[in-house]
Amino acid sequence: MMLNSFGIIGIIIGITSLSIGLLVYLYDKGSRTNQLWLYFAITIAVWGIGSYIISITSDPLTSLILWRATYVGVILIPFLYINFIFSYLEIKSSFITVGALIIGFVFLILDTTSIFISSVGYVFNLFYYIRPPTLFYNLFVLCFLLTVCYVLIVLLKAYQTTEDGMK
Numbered sequence: 001m002m003l004n005s006f007g008i009i010g011i012i013i014g015i016t017s018l019s020i021g022l023l024v025y026l027y028d029k030g031s032r033t034n035q036l037w038l039y040f041a042i043t044i045a046v047w048g049i050g051s052y053i054i055s056i057t058s059d060p061l062t063s064l065i066l067w068r069a070t071y072v073g074v075i076l077i078p079f080l081y082i083n084f085i086f087s088y089l090e091i092k093s094s095f096i097t098v099g100a101l102i103i104g105f106v107f108l109i110l111d112t113t114s115i116f117i118s119s120v121g122y123v124f125n126l127f128y129y130i131r132p133p134t135l136f137y138n139l140f141v142l143c144f145l146l147t148v149c150y151v152l153i154v155l156l157k158a159y160q161t162t163e164d165g166m167k
Helices: 004-026 030-053 060-089 094-111 133-163
Strands: 120-121 128-129
Touching: 004 030, 030 060, 030 128, 060 094, 060 120, 060 128, 060 133, 094 133
Parallel strands: none
Antiparallel strands: 120 128
């Protein structure tokens, strides 16, 4: 298959994320926050580069396997996002981070089965995409979005309570 916009965007995401992750990490290798940012950036890079490879794959079975492999990175994004933000804000909340880890682990196990990603379909006359989404896939998307919303609320509250000179 030929390179398409989905693949180009995937490469841009992968290279950009990995580059920024490495720069942040190299700035202070000993910082737990910087280490978490690197891991977070790697998971996003896995998603981006995986998307690129999927975009040039012409076989549905290969594409299905690649989607499952790529989703290992995608599933880890919310867990690492929470951990990075909590580390950055110096929030000690083992309940939230352990809960996110457990949920992520469950989805990682489900990702190895057809109850998470069951099949792919050819979309936009360009590439194979997850179709139809399963109940557990939709549940993951909901968890992903709720995680992003929760962390944005945590960030907003931290911003509102930060002294003006620190903003």
